[in-house]
Amino acid sequence: MxxxxxxxxKEIQKYGAFDxxxxxxxxxxxxxxxxxxEDGSFPRKMIxxxxxxxxxxxxxxxxxxxxxxxxxxxxxxxxxxEPGAFMSALRKYAIAKQDITGFSQLLFKMPWLNFIFLMFxxxxxxxxxxxxxxxxxxNEKIIEIFHIPYHLIHxxxxxxxxxAGFALxxxxxxxxxxxxxxxxxxxxxxxxxxxxxxxxxxxIKEAWNVGxxxxxxFKRYQGCDAEEDTKGEKRETKVGFLMKPWFLHATIAWGFFxxxxxxVLDFLFKDPAIRVPLWYPPRLLGTIAxxxxxxxxxxxxxxxxxAKEKKYSNTTFADWWFLLALWYIGLTGFILEIxxxxxxxxxxxxxxxxxxxxxxxxxxxxxxxxxKLAHVFYRxxxxxxxxxxxxxxxxxxxxxxxxxxxxx
Numbered sequence: 001m002x003x004x005x006x007x008x009x010k011e012i013q014k015y016g017a018f019d020x021x022x023x024x025x026x027x028x029x030x031x032x033x034x035x036x037x038e039d040g041s042f043p044r045k046m047i048x049x050x051x052x053x054x055x056x057x058x059x060x061x062x063x064x065x066x067x068x069x070x071x072x073x074x075x076x077x078x079x080x081x082e083p084g085a086f087m088s089a090l091r092k093y094a095i096a097k098q099d100i101t102g103f104s105q106l107l108f109k110m111p112w113l114n115f116i117f118l119m120f121x122x123x124x125x126x127x128x129x130x131x132x133x134x135x136x137x138x139n140e141k142i143i144e145i146f147h148i149p150y151h152l153i154h155x156x157x158x159x160x161x162x163x164a165g166f167a168l169x170x171x172x173x174x175x176x177x178x179x180x181x182x183x184x185x186x187x188x189x190x191x192x193x194x195x196x197x198x199x200x201x202x203x204i205k206e207a208w209n210v211g212x213x214x215x216x217x218f219k220r221y222q223g224c225d226a227e228e229d230t231k232g233e234k235r236e237t238k239v240g241f242l243m244k245p246w247f248l249h250a251t252i253a254w255g256f257f258x259x260x261x262x263x264v265l266d267f268l269f270k271d272p273a274i275r276v277p278l279w280y281p282p283r284l285l286g287t288i289a290x291x292x293x294x295x296x297x298x299x300x301x302x303x304x305x306x307a308k309e310k311k312y313s314n315t316t317f318a319d320w321w322f323l324l325a326l327w328y329i330g331l332t333g334f335i336l337e338i339x340x341x342x343x344x345x346x347x348x349x350x351x352x353x354x355x356x357x358x359x360x361x362x363x364x365x366x367x368x369x370x371x372k373l374a375h376v377f378y379r380x381x382x383x384x385x386x387x388x389x390x391x392x393x394x395x396x397x398x399x400x401x402x403x404x405x406x407x408x
Contacts, residue, residue: 003053004052005055006052007053009021009050009053011093012050012086012090014109015089015090015092015096015109015316016085016086016314017082017089017316018083018085018086018314019080019081019082020050020083021051021081022079022080022081023047023077023079023081023083025044025048026078026079028073028077028078029076030043030044030045032072032073033067033072034070034072034223035067035220035223041063042063042067042087043067043083043087045061045063046058046061046086046087046090047086050090058090059178060178062179062382062386064087064090064091065375065379065383066220066383067084067087067091068220068221068224068245068249069084069085069087069311070084070224070225070311071309071310071311072224072310074310074311075310082314084314088314091375092108092316092372094378095369095371095372095374095378098171098174098175098369098374099369099370103167103370104370104371107318107370107371108316114321115317115321118321118363121366122359122360124156124157125157125358125359125362125366126355126356126359129355129358129359129362161366164366164368164370167370168369168374168377171374171377171378172377172381175378175381175382176385179381179382179384180388180389181389185389188389189392192392192393192395194395202392206384206388206391207384209387210380210387211380214379214383215253216253216254218249218250218253221245221249222244222246224245224246225244225245225246248299248300250296251293251296252296252297252300253376254292254293255289255291255292255293255294255295255326255330256293257289258285258286258288258289258290258292258293259293259329259330259333261282261289262283262285263361265282266282266283269282283337286333286337290330290333290334290337293330294330294331297323297324297327297330298327300312300323301324304320319372322364322371322372322373325360325364326364328360329357329360329364332357335357336353339353
């Protein structure tokens, strides 16, 4: 028996602006949503759970991660309840609940604390990286930076890295177990009895579908650009390709992953003392990725400032920080690249800019468990688990049963 908790909505409202209490469950939001399906209807179902306070049921549902906040539901809501903003806030709430440290709840709810903490962590990483470079150059064991012992900065940086890494790993494991739902999965295995080869094939297939379809090609997100006409037939919205929401989202993702990959390749295979040409593969990859990142973040920032579209009208501090951090990383990366190829540039100038570029980038990755970036990990896990269970349920019979049938 479930107990109604009407105060639960107030808790979610701390993660974003919406007035879901105005909703009278007309179902318009679900009807206009391009991605809502019979086995995954939203936002209506999620709104109803929130209205009566079914917290655990909400967190167990895949629907919050199936939404890309195209804004159509909010645009057509007769009560201006902002169901799209509600779904966005719900994802932030879920991210906070997956954080075992509880710190992300404070960051999402208190913008001033978020700002102070982010500035502090960026400063620690900047000093940490500066100390490493000086120590490597001068081969000294202890270096004081602004009268702060280097070993203290070093230890603080390692502690932050360890806590953040543990929090993200724990969140991923918790999300995986929550989305797979072992109690639901065991009866499916007992009924279908899939063989090892079948199970391995399904795992590889769904990992590919989610990795390629969701994280790189954004095939489901592309469905947000389609809308139904009066005859119920889907047609493309009249928006230029370069301005489509899915493409803007994709350029930011491609840019981020591309820069991360280029940085890792540089770190593993390139000697910092050697100047490489612009067409050096990791450098070329980083340049192209930077262009994507700058373009996507710039357009989205402008759209959020103008705030004419519902999708961009509700922007929290967490949204602004995430966008501006990505834009800043892309911009400083290009400036740093230009300085590298300019003649007679003071190495110290390049070193200082390098710190200003790398410290926020390092901070963004390390604090993934506490920011919007966590959805990069959580969404694929939930969709992978959902698709896997769906494929298992659709199995007609097990390979063993098929073999027995053939022998008969």
